[in-house]
Amino acid sequence: MTEGTLHPFGEDIWLADGPVVAVAGFRYPTRMAVMRLPGGALFLWSPIGLSDGLRGAVAALGEVRHLVAPNTLHDRFLGEWQHAFPQATLHAPPGLAARHPDLRFGRDLADSPGFAWDGQIDQVEIPGNRIATELAFFHRPSRTLLFTDLIQHLPPSWFTGWRAIVARLDGMTAPEPRVPRKFRYAFSDRPAARAAMRRVLAWPAERLVIAHGPPIAHDAHAVVARAFRWLGV
Numbered sequence: 475m476t477e478g479t480l481h482p483f484g485e486d487i488w489l490a491d492g493p494v495v496a497v498a499g500f501r502y503p504t505r506m507a508v509m510r511l512p513g514g515a516l517f518l519w520s521p522i523g524l525s526d527g528l529r530g531a532v533a534a535l536g537e538v539r540h541l542v543a544p545n546t547l548h549d550r551f552l553g554e555w556q557h558a559f560p561q562a563t564l565h566a567p568p569g570l571a572a573r574h575p576d577l578r579f580g581r582d583l584a585d586s587p588g589f590a591w592d593g594q595i596d597q598v599e600i601p602g603n604r605i606a607t608e609l610a611f612f613h614r615p616s617r618t619l620l621f622t623d624l625i626q627h628l629p630p631s632w633f634t635g636w637r638a639i640v641a642r643l644d645g646m647t648a649p650e651p652r653v654p655r656k657f658r659y660a661f662s663d664r665p666a667a668r669a670a671m672r673r674v675l676a677w678p679a680e681r682l683v684i685a686h687g688p689p690i691a692h693d694a695h696a697v698v699a700r701a702f703r704w705l706g707v
């Protein structure tokens with residue numbers, strides 16, 4: 475996928491890969507998803523670095539209305555998108571808005587209904603993780619499940635030297651999509667996380683989008699169930 479270009483992934487959903495970002499000395503590829511709601515409003519999941527080309531391509535799909543940080547770590551590019559699309563509303567997990575007093579946020583993301591995308595996109599918070607608060611999303615028309623950092627699948631050659639060893643031990647570069655060990659150990663309330671994941675696995679997911687790893691077009695439900703087997707779901 476060419477960086478900064480949109481590619482259709484299913485009914486009313488497009489993906490774009492962004493520039494590599496560095497987090498704590500590790501390089502990560504980035505990915506965003508654009509979902510079009512009935513009526514033409516766009517829901518942008520995990521916005522990546524904005525370029526003129528991407529801005530025009532997204533605007534051509536509809537009206538950018540919802541800019542969504544799906545976890546408390548993916549907030550780096552929210553400001554440039556809100557600047558480019560000032561009519562859009564930012565939504566983030568509880569706690570993130572307070573870290574960005576310069577940006578204007580709408581209602582915090584939550585499991586409960588009442589969002590403009592109800593009926594098209596569902597979300598469940600996977601609670602109690604000390605590293606990040608993350609919500610899983612499900613786009614009903616395309617049957618796409620979206621995870622941000624809780625599931626990762628980078629190629630073994632992505633990192634080099636000692637970082638490749640750390641990434642392998644952590645499960646970031648396993649043969650299948652996995653929940654990295656650092657995230658597994660960071661769940662403070664496993665029963666609550668398990669209950670949330672049972673709700674996620676009730677969705678009839680066919681496709682899977684993750685921020686750090688290739689998208690999957692088939693059998694997403696089984697892949698995610700295997701990735702969370704350690705949790706007893």
Ligand SMILES: [Fe+2]
Nearest residue numbers: 547622623685
């Ligand atoms: Fe990430």
